[in-house]
Amino acid sequence: MSSKLIRHSLFDQRYCEFLTIMDLTHEGNILEAMESTCNDLFEPCEPCHKALPELSGISSIASMQSEVIDGPEQQQLRVYLRVRPFSKEELNSAEDQGCIVLEDSETAVLHAPKGSASMKNSEKGIGQSMYKFSFTQIFAPGVGQAEVFDGTVRTQVQDFLQGKNSLLFSYGVTNAGKTHTIQGSAKDPGILPRALDIVFQHISGRQYVVMDLKPYLGSDVQRLDSVQLKIEKLNKAALFSLLRESDAEPQKTGRSRSSSSSSVSSLSFSSISYDQTESSAEDMHVQFCVWVAFYEIYNEQVYDLLQLNNSSKTKKRPSLRVCDDSNGNSYVRDLRWVNIHNADEACRVLRVGNKNRSAASTKMNQSSSRSHSIFTIKLLRIDGNDVQGISELSLCDLAGSERCNKTKTFGERLKEAGNINTSLLILGKCIAALRSNGVKSGYVPFRESKLTRLFQGVFCGRGRASMIVNINQCASTYDETLNVMKFSAVAQQVVQVIQPRSLESLAPRLVGRDGKPLVKNGVIDQQAVDNYLSEEELLDGDDDADMSILPQEELLGIIESLRTKLLAERRKNLVQEIQIRKEMGDAMLQQLMDSEEQHSQQMAKLKESYEEKLENTFNLYKDALKEHAYQCAVERVEEDYIPIEEYNTAQDREKELKTRLSEVEEKLRRSETSSRVGCMFSPLQESSTQTMHEGSPASDADAERCKLMYKEKCAVEKLCCEKQELIVTLESRICELNDTLQEAGESYMEKLALVQTLQNKLAYQERETERLQCDVTEKAAELTSLREELAKLSQAPVEPSRPRRGLLANFKESVTSPRSATLCRTLKRSVRSTASLKKKPV
Numbered sequence: 143m144s145s146k147l148i149r150h151s152l153f154d155q156r157y158c159e160f161l162t163i164m165d166l167t168h169e170g171n172i173l174e175a176m177e178s179t180c181n182d183l184f185e186p187c188e189p190c191h192k193a194l195p196e197l198s199g200i201s202s203i204a205s206m207q208s209e210v211i212d213g214p215e216q217q218q219l220r221v222y223l224r225v226r227p228f229s230k231e232e233l234n235s236a237e238d239q240g241c242i243v244l245e246d247s248e249t250a251v252l253h254a255p256k257g258s259a260s261m262k263n264s265e266k267g268i269g270q271s272m273y274k275f276s277f278t279q280i281f282a283p284g285v286g287q288a289e290v291f292d293g294t295v296r297t298q299v300q301d302f303l304q305g306k307n308s309l310l311f312s313y314g315v316t317n318a319g320k321t322h323t324i325q326g327s328a329k330d331p332g333i334l335p336r337a338l339d340i341v342f343q344h345i346s347g348r349q350y351v352v353m354d355l356k357p358y359l360g361s362d363v364q365r366l367d368s369v370q371l372k373i374e375k376l377n378k379a380a381l382f383s384l385l386r387e388s389d390a391e392p393q394k395t396g397r398s399r400s401s402s403s404s405s406v407s408s409l410s411f412s413s414i415s416y417d418q419t420e421s422s423a424e425d426m427h428v429q430f431c432v433w434v435a436f437y438e439i440y441n442e443q444v445y446d447l448l449q450l451n452n453s454s455k456t457k458k459r460p461s462l463r464v465c466d467d468s469n470g471n472s473y474v475r476d477l478r479w480v481n482i483h484n485a486d487e488a489c490r491v492l493r494v495g496n497k498n499r500s501a502a503s504t505k506m507n508q509s510s511s512r513s514h515s516i517f518t519i520k521l522l523r524i525d526g527n528d529v530q531g532i533s534e535l536s537l538c539d540l541a542g543s544e545r546c547n548k549t550k551t552f553g554e555r556l557k558e559a560g561n562i563n564t565s566l567l568i569l570g571k572c573i574a575a576l577r578s579n580g581v582k583s584g585y586v587p588f589r590e591s592k593l594t595r596l597f598q599g600v601f602c603g604r605g606r607a608s609m610i611v612n613i614n615q616c617a618s619t620y621d622e623t624l625n626v627m628k629f630s631a632v633a634q635q636v637v638q639v640i641q642p643r644s645l646e647s648l649a650p651r652l653v654g655r656d657g658k659p660l661v662k663n664g665v666i667d668q669q670a671v672d673n674y675l676s677e678e679e680l681l682d683g684d685d686d687a688d689m690s691i692l693p694q695e696e697l698l699g700i701i702e703s704l705r706t707k708l709l710a711e712r713r714k715n716l717v718q719e720i721q722i723r724k725e726m727g728d729a730m731l732q733q734l735m736d737s738e739e740q741h742s743q744q745m746a747k748l749k750e751s752y753e754e755k756l757e758n759t760f761n762l763y764k765d766a767l768k769e770h771a772y773q774c775a776v777e778r779v780e781e782d783y784i785p786i787e788e789y790n791t792a793q794d795r796e797k798e799l800k801t802r803l804s805e806v807e808e809k810l811r812r813s814e815t816s817s818r819v820g821c822m823f824s825p826l827q828e829s830s831t832q833t834m835h836e837g838s839p840a841s842d843a844d845a846e847r848c849k850l851m852y853k854e855k856c857a858v859e860k861l862c863c864e865k866q867e868l869i870v871t872l873e874s875r876i877c878e879l880n881d882t883l884q885e886a887g888e889s890y891m892e893k894l895a896l897v898q899t900l901q902n903k904l905a906y907q908e909r910e911t912e913r914l915q916c917d918v919t920e921k922a923a924e925l926t927s928l929r930e931e932l933a934k935l936s937q938a939p940v941e942p943s944r945p946r947r948g949l950l951a952n953f954k955e956s957v958t959s960p961r962s963a964t965l966c967r968t969l970k971r972s973v974r975s976t977a978s979l980k981k982k983p984v
């Protein structure tokens with residue numbers, strides 16, 4: 143990332159922090175917070191003038207973008223600087239300390255004077271004592287109004303005459319020359335009278351003098367009928383007559399504006415002469431109609447400066463609402479639009495407005511403007527019966543920003559300062575958001591203040607905007623001036639994307655008296671016109687008429703008839719409301735009953751399914767247990783099984799062997815006895831044995847028998863051993879079998895215990911189900927009582943004294959009544975118990 147980009151993002155980050163602090167800070171502290179944060183804002187750009195290449199880098203990108211011919215036009219917000227000359231008093235009080243130095247027509251350098259907060263901070267090593275700023279153009283103190291006009295809004299006025307929208311702000315601290323720049327003086331008129339003069343010169347000879355086409359809502363046009371036309375003319379005459387009254391008693395009005403304002407009262411444009419703005423040949427048959435409005439935003443309330451009863455000191459001024467039309471254009475509802483035919487009439491409208499404008503003294507400026515005042519001119523292009531287009535030029539004189547502690551502001555003035563700062567803060571936020579969004583779309587807090595909401599369209603590409611920053615060179619206001627300059631540096635980076643508008647899109651909607659369109663797809667809707675004409679006699683013309691000019695008796699009559707209408711309307715509404723309530727109550731009851739029915743059905747099903755499941759599981763366990771016991775038994779039987787024949791044979795053989803064994807033993811005993819006798823006579827025995835061997839056949843046979851017997855004895859002994867082993871094996875098997883049998887018994891006992899638990903659970907479920915059934919019965923009883931109550935309610939007579947709180951409130955009440963709350967609680971409880979029933983493991 144290049145160092146430039148890093149520095150730029152640092153700047154962005156610092157600015158976001160600055161806005162956050164501004165958000166958190168209110169009332170008088172706003173500007174102090176702004177000041178301290180602003181000091182840091184430029185800190186990374188050391189030395190300060192190094193900030194400029196970055197800004198100019200951005201501007202070059204923006205200017206490159208503005209060269210795109212097709213599609214939307216992109217242009218950097220034009221920010222001009224006008225420096226006011228010192229007054230005599232300021233020179234006498236040593237305000238000239240060379241704080242502002244203009245390097246060239248685009249660059250201004252600010253040097254912090256001694257004693258200023260900036261200087262103190264720079265001495266502490268925080269912030270700078272010198273700042274450099276660039277502007278689209280700078281107007282030095284000696285530059286006159288004409289030059290300022292030519293260098294700033296002249297092109298915008300020409301655009302306005304071509305059907306485009308334009309907006310100009312004058313921004314700056316109190317007493318910096320904002321009003322002077324916008325309105326000027328009799329000898330030296332400001333931007334507004336000059337713009338009006340150009341407009342009237344341009345349309346001279348092509349004016350549409352009938353006042354029957356009037357701006358309507360945001361960007362539509364209304365065709366006035368004869369009654370409305372008459373009222374319009376009366377209103378205009380009444381407005382100008384106000385001025386005559388005040389001219390007759392100039393000393394009586396205590397709230398006159400500043401020197402510039404009072405001089406506006408004798409404003410004349412005769413001294414101004416301009417080249418006629420070029421008109422194309424096809425424009426020559428087009429007629430123009432000019433309407434103006436003058437209003438102010440004071441303490442976040444919109445007030446019409448052209449209201450006839452504004453001069454009354456006792457009455458509270460009615461504030462107006464800001465609304466959006468179907469195209470999303472914001473407009474001031476019920477704002478008075480005055481049709482003017484020449485610059486002189488425009489001047490008179492301005493004077494009436496100035497008379498009404500809120501002005502209050504502060505320490506800094508004897509009649510400082512405490513509100514944002516907006517003068518709007520609407521130009522209608524009329525071709526025959528058709529309105530081809532409508533364009534708007536607004537000049538906004540912003541209230542001066544100021545620090546509460548410095549200006550010694552209290553009470554109402556402190557509130558004013560807070561509101562002024564808030565709306566300027568939102569303007570700053572919008573500008574910062576537009577700057578950071580660039581050409582991309584993103585959130586811009588236009589709707590957070592009336593001022594920004596009204597001009598959202600222009601900032602969003604429905605026109606061109608520019609800003610004149612006014613400053614004075616006084617050392618005492620250096621810190622505020624520095625903040626203004628920093629704000630303007632941000633504003634200058636905003637790139638406006640101006641949408642190209644086709645002639646069709648420029649054409650406004652033409653509406654009749656009732657606000658319904660008169661022209662559909664370029665063809666006059668004859669039916670709508672007929673309706674409009676036939677209604678003319680029926681309507682009493684009180685829709686748009688200004689009631690205040692009617693006689694008192696008439697007004698009282700109107701009020702009385704309106705009161706009767708209102709009462710009838712209220713009665714009708716009440717009956718309707720009761721009917722709707724009853725219908726809704728019935729519907730609700732039906733719904734409740736249905737849901738109750740559904741609920742009980744669901745419960746029954748649930749109970750059945752649980753019972754079934756438990757039964758199945760129990761049976762499964764039982765079967766499994768039986769199967770297991772059977773399997774164990776079969777296995778044991780298989781292991782221990784010996785065929786019966788084999789067993790019998792073995793038994794027989796054992797018996798036979800035992801018999802033979804006893805015989806052999808007997809024989810052995812006998813032979814032993816004989817051998818003992820033979821030992822006593824051994825030589826004899828040996829010889830006899832020898833003899834037996836050699837010759838005697840009887841003794842041979844005995845010997846043979848003995849041998850045989852001996853062999854048999856050995857075999858029997860062997861067999862006995864084998865049998866002994868078999869017995870041991872069988873005994874161990876019997877032990878094993880006993881163990882297995884014991885295990886099977888234990889397992890059987892366990893299963894038996896499990897079955898017992900399951901049976902307990904089943905019993906519990908059954909009890910729960912019974913309880914739920916009781917609940918259901920209870921609810922049914924409640925429902926019946928509810929139904930009865932509702933029936934009683936619907937039969938009960940209407941109480942006239944009952945406050946009308948709207949259908950929603952009554953509906954809420956019926957929903958939140960204690961009885962329905964109990965029902966809700968019961969329902970919730972059943973739902974909870976169902977849920978918990980579901981959650982419980984099987």
Ligand SMILES: Nc1ncnc2c1ncn2[C@@H]1O[C@H](COP(=O)(O)OP(=O)(O)OP(=O)(O)O)[C@@H](O)[C@H]1O
Binds near residue numbers: 319509512540541
């Ligand atoms: N360029 C100028 N040349 C001569 N005098 C000027 C110039 N600008 C302003 N003044 C004078 O300075 C004084 C203050 O100007 P102005 O009332 O226009 O200030 P402001 O910014 O509108 O103040 P506020 O915000 O309080 O309304 C007026 O007397 C005005 O005539």
